[in-house]
Amino acid sequence: MIRVLKIGGSILTDKSREFAPREEEITRVAKEIAIHPDDVVLVHGAGSFGHIPAKKYGLPHVFNRQGLRVTHSCVARLCEMVVLALSHAGVDCLPVHPLSCLHLRGGRIDSFFMDPIEEMLKNGIMPVLHGDVAMDATGKAAIVSGDQLVAYIAKSLQADVVAIGSNVDGVLFSGRPLSRITRKELSRVESAIGGSEGVDVTGGMRGKLLELLDLADLGIESMIFNAGIKGNITRALKGEYVGTRIERDK
Numbered sequence: 001m002i003r004v005l006k007i008g009g010s011i012l013t014d015k016s017r018e019f020a021p022r023e024e025e026i027t028r029v030a031k032e033i034a035i036h037p038d039d040v041v042l043v044h045g046a047g048s049f050g051h052i053p054a055k056k057y058g059l060p061h062v063f064n065r066q067g068l069r070v071t072h073s074c075v076a077r078l079c080e081m082v083v084l085a086l087s088h089a090g091v092d093c094l095p096v097h098p099l100s101c102l103h104l105r106g107g108r109i110d111s112f113f114m115d116p117i118e119e120m121l122k123n124g125i126m127p128v129l130h131g132d133v134a135m136d137a138t139g140k141a142a143i144v145s146g147d148q149l150v151a152y153i154a155k156s157l158q159a160d161v162v163a164i165g166s167n168v169d170g171v172l173f174s175g176r177p178l179s180r181i182t183r184k185e186l187s188r189v190e191s192a193i194g195g196s197e198g199v200d201v202t203g204g205m206r207g208k209l210l211e212l213l214d215l216a217d218l219g220i221e222s223m224i225f226n227a228g229i230k231g232n233i234t235r236a237l238k239g240e241y242v243g244t245r246i247e248r249d250k
């Protein structure tokens with residue numbers, strides 16, 4: 001059972017301040033993942049390690065070589081922290097940096113060398129990816145969000161469980177999480193779905209939902225849940241729905 005899990009940068013970092021890891025949360029998340037670590041591809045968000053430098057250098061709208069280098073090394077540092085926490089929790093894992101294995105076209109993944117990820121899974125190693133900067137055939141360079149990575153990988157591996165954890169209880173409408181949402185229902189609730197309270201260059205909740213609705217159109221359903229609540233990650237990995245289900249129109 002292939003599972004693609006994203007843990008939002010909103011959980012792992014304080015998105016209002018640069019380089020602000022939440023170390024206790026990183027440790028807790030790693031311990032929860034360690035309960036069901038088999039066949040999991042982990043993607044983590046960039047949080048303040050990515051969104052803040054990206055914004056500072058004007059990425060992805062401005063092509064800035066220094067901005068690309070600085071932003072990538074910051075997110076790679078956060079990835080290293082996640083990998084370390086996972087290994088302390090007993091999970092065999094390896095970092096996979098999207099910048100080095102995929103190519104964008106107009107901000108969307110055009111090619112992605114997935115073979116190492118598949119090989120890691122076959123050999124009991126959890127691949128750990130993250131939101132990153134990436135080269136782009138049309139715009140020179142851009143940003144690939146963790147949310148886009150989840151949708152692409154889930155499609156490519158035909159994942160059985162797809163779960164995106166953030167700092168809210170799901171897709172909120174009138175202050176409450178929707179239990180489910182489909183593309184047809186989007187227009188009814190769209191005005192309530194916005195970006196992020198923190199700094200986020202990839203569209204916050206709206207960006208996340210649009211990626212997952214595209215995935216649902218292909219027949220792969222998913223969930224958005226609160227990874228800040230103890231126990232939710234473990235439940236999500238078991239395939240239990242703990243937030244908003246993103247479903248295909250029947």
Ligand SMILES: Nc1ncnc2c1ncn2[C@@H]1O[C@H](COP(=O)(O)OP(=O)(O)OP(=O)(O)O)[C@@H](O)[C@H]1O
Binds near residue numbers: 046193194204
């Ligand atoms: N209708 C909505 N329901 C839920 N969250 C919403 C809604 N509209 C806007 N948001 C915002 O979206 C945020 C979640 O997206 P955000 O991109 O900040 O987190 P993340 O994806 O976990 O972090 P990262 O991008 O670093 O991985 C919420 O904290 C909330 O502020």
Ligand SMILES: [Mg+2]
Binds near residue numbers: 196203205
């Ligand atoms: Mg985000």
